[in-house]
Amino acid sequence: MAGRGEGGGLLLVFPARLEKLVPSSGPWCGGFWPGGGAGGAAMLPSLSYLTGHTGFCGTIKNSPGDFVVTEIEVPERSLRDVQAERPQKTSEAPLEQSSGCPQPPKKLRTEPPGPCAEGCGGGGGGAPSPSECHPSLAGGNCCACPDENQREGEPKLKPGLGEVSVLDSLLGKPVSELLSKFACDLKGAWDLENNGDSNTGEFSLGPILDKKKRADLHSAIRQKFPFLVTVTKGNEMIVKGNADYRELCQLVTEKETSDFFKFLDAKVENSTFCFEPDGNKEHRKVVHHFINRKFGKLLETKSFTVTDVNDQPNMSITVRFREKSWSGKRSAGGLHEKQDLYTAFTLQKENLETLEAIGFLAAELGVLPSDFSYTGIKDKKAITYQPMVVKKVTPERLKEIGSKMEKKGLRILNIHSACQHLRLGQLKGNHFDIVVRDLKCHSHDSSADLKQRISEAMENVETKGFVNYYGPQRFGQGQHVQTDQIGLALLNEKMVKAVKLFFTPEDTDDPVNNAKRYFLQTEDAKGALAMLPEFKVREKMLLRALNRYGVNHEGCTKGWLNIPHSMRIFYVHAYCSKIWNEAASYRLKIYGSKVVEGDLVFSEESDESVSLNDKVHVVTAPEESANKYSINQVVLPMAGHSIKYPSNKVGQWYHERLSKDELQMCKFRVSPLQLNIPGCYRPILKNVQNLSYFLEGSEKVIEIEDDHLNESKVSLHISFDLDPSCYATVCLREIMKCDL
Structure with a gap:
């Protein structure tokens, strides 16, 4: 997969000293940065490096076994902790609040309420859910x-x-x-x-x-x-x-x-509920459409033959609750209801996206994808281990499907009962075991000692860290249409455009892309639905709604509402991540490692009563002169409607960049899709923990000439831990000084 890097971006190197901007060079190493591969230009024309070493080249993800990710659970939030408290939204992670974390489930009543029901489906007094x-x-x-x-x-x-x-x-x-x-x-x-x-x-x-x-x-x-x-x-x-x-x-x-x-x-x-007999087919059709339009996610309707008051056969509309997709009422009066069933497990997947793996599991178990909860999305081209919780499924049932799932690249391990779901971000971090193959020096550094280059790179990054960019898997690697483009269309409430971007096929001849191609050519949602394999859950959910409501603004809005909130907001988060990457690159390009007036720094205030914005401080001119803060304390905002922006050139950049996409700093609510993006803050720099490495190869084929390694015969094994929401590909990019 080695090849020439596409984009030739400008790279800023610091803080050893602020260097002039120099063009990137050297071979393409792996082709996993956004835009690399089939599908268009690089995601960004310029991404900064932090450290000043030269780096080296190599390839990653040659096979899934070369990239192993193991989630590090939060000890006090163990899945086995039956005393775990009910999840609370905190001010420290507002973006993840909006990521559709499943809430404590609600139940259907098994008997009618009394004269004054003690419950309310309106969320304890809030606006209607x-x-x-x-x-x-x-x-x-x-x-x-x-x-x-x-x-x-x-x-x-x-x-x-x-x-x-x-x-x-x-x-x-x-x-x-x-x-x-x-x-x-x-x-x-x-x-x-x-x-x-x-x-x-x-x-x-x-x-x-x-x-x-x-x-x-x-x-x-x-x-x-x-x-x-x-x-x-x-x-x-x-x-x-x-x-x-x-x-x-x-x-x-x-x-x-x-x-x-x-x-x-x-x-x-x-x-069930039955309307009065109605012999007018057109009128029945209008009533059907009204109920489907207003309550389609909760109710389903069908016309049945009945006997009217004159003992004559007639038709009547019968209504019933959908068995799987509806949410019942929460008890507000302390009524005891039976506990929902939760089963926790560790999911091992290979060469699959997290949401794709959930689609396989949901289809086999006969539950909804939204019945699964997890703490984060894991890499596709890798072997990954992550805790999950599924509701409405017994441990025994989960064990039954184990052998069938193994044929799809999934293993279900450590199955046990749990008391609640998981939340996005509810993890301590991730541990990575990575193999880099085809090692060589950069083309402009061919006479150097490769072993020395590796050693200095590891020492530099371990000491100074790396720029905390969002990695390529956030955007869809090598795709014609990347997830941030769909997110922008949703933010602009261009629902039809978002659907068509979602169904844009890749240049492959397989059932999924053939179904997408057919839909875009014909807008025949029913036909495309029949062509899709069962595990493509998101696509099927969208198409079912489009078949019912049409490929127009209203129908496409219903289509997006038909997929779980966590999946809908995933695309908007991808757009916000792209903007953050561009902002970080711009901030480092114009100010380097110096903390300047107007920068935002984050306070480690532990008081939960202090709001997130109150924990973010705007650097003053005297503080800049006194060098009170370091670059490691500087944060940049993820775009949203409830965060503050830097008061220097970076804040102006945000304003101009969002305006370019027809957005404003406050326009991060999409009411028709129930999406609310308050925003949050992300450190510009991050550190790597527990970094270790070794070189491996057969002594028969490794030759040392003039104390130099025979580079084509050796591989580099790296292990390290990263905090949540940090990307190993970004850390490797800093180590190797080439895009991955």
Whole structure:
């Protein structure tokens, strides 16, 4: 795989002394830097080096066994720790907050709720959770407004009983009465108007600081007023009309609408709801489309033949909860629910992406990819070991598929029960065992002693570290379309473009790329779906939604929503990583190793009450003059809506660079896809730990001439540890002084 490097970028070498910019030289070593190989130009025209040694050439990843990665678990977060606390979002890793870490799972009720359910699907009083579609919708009679659709024989609730007493006790009688008046006024306005989109205002319940009280209010209001929706803005609770309730009222009777939302809110396991018999096929189609559009991730519909009131055969729409893709309600009232099943294991994979491996496992086990949790993405062309947790699967079931998975390059080891999922970033680091082959000096350094070059390179990097770039696997190695391009399209809400970039094929003739090619040529999602192998989970999830909703902006948005949040946000993170790499290179090019006014430095403040931004300090002019900080303390922001940027030329660079991509520093929320990217900070430099190495070769074939190694007959074995989110290929690039 050796060859000439593509790009001839400019390289900045320091801190021994600040060198002039010099062009990169020497052979391409491995071809694994972004853009290397088939698929276009290099990711960046210029990436800086930190140390001043000469380096050497060689190839890595000649085989998966030449690159072995073993995840180092956090001791106090061992998968076997049955006392592990429930994961909390901390201010120290805001980017990983948005990475879709699975939350404690929710369950279907096994029996209908009582008059006032003690639970709320709205996340304990927050705004309605998108994953639950519309958790704040419910059935129930309005005590303030007589309900003409009340079933015969049902007793009306009297003041002081049932939900009325609950609302009175939670809100106080004056506010409860104002809420009832708002509900009646809104219902009356709806009855008088034909405009289904008219806005009749909102009613504020004021700030409700207690989370449990907010949850109880959400539930009680839904139960009493099925046509209202409750949301939380900060700590303030807002009540407004439920547009979906009103829209369904335009299609079916109000009794059916009310009963439908009762069914939706109750979430009784294995229950179904039937609309009244309807002989009009076109009208049934409209109702099907409404439910699929609004609640398609939660519910599924089908028309069945029934007998109507005249004993004549007719058709009726039946609705039921999807078995695997729905999220039930969290108990807000302390109800005891059976614990979800979690099984932990160590996944050994070879020559597979992490998400591809999860696709194989999910397809074989009959669960969703989102049922798997892990702490990080591992290299593809390598042998990797990483802890994983899967829910809804027993250890015995996991053992059953072991032999079948081995045929796909996977081994499932150390299977045991666990009590919770894993979170992204929940690891101490990674240990690497790497073999570099085809060793030789750089072409401009051919007379040098290779052994000496290796020795000085190792000593330099062990002492001074390396530039903490994101590595090539972050972007998709050698692909026509790299993941950061998809991420940019998503940030700009160009949903159709993002889908077409996602399905851009490589120049190979295999089932996956043939299916992608067919889809782009025909937009026939159903046909492409049939061509794809089962393990291509992301592609299949997208295509199923596109087949249902169409290849347009709305359909493509639904398609992206159909894949797990952690996969969606992966592409946006790739774009942010690319920007960070470019920013780091720019920062080192213009300021070198000197810490200057306007730089950001990170405080090792351990107080959890201190916000992340408060831990980041902007260097002042006196601090620059006093050389108070070192380059090892300087951080750069990952782009996001809630972080601060340097106040020097680097901050201006961020502004201009994001504007070039039609973004602003604050535009890192994609509401239609439920993506929220607050940003975080990343050190410019990182150190390597526990570095060791040795040269290996048969004594019969290694010849030493004039004390020089016969370079083609020897390989270099390197072992070291890196912190989370550091890349071995980047460390090797610094050691060898060539792109990998």
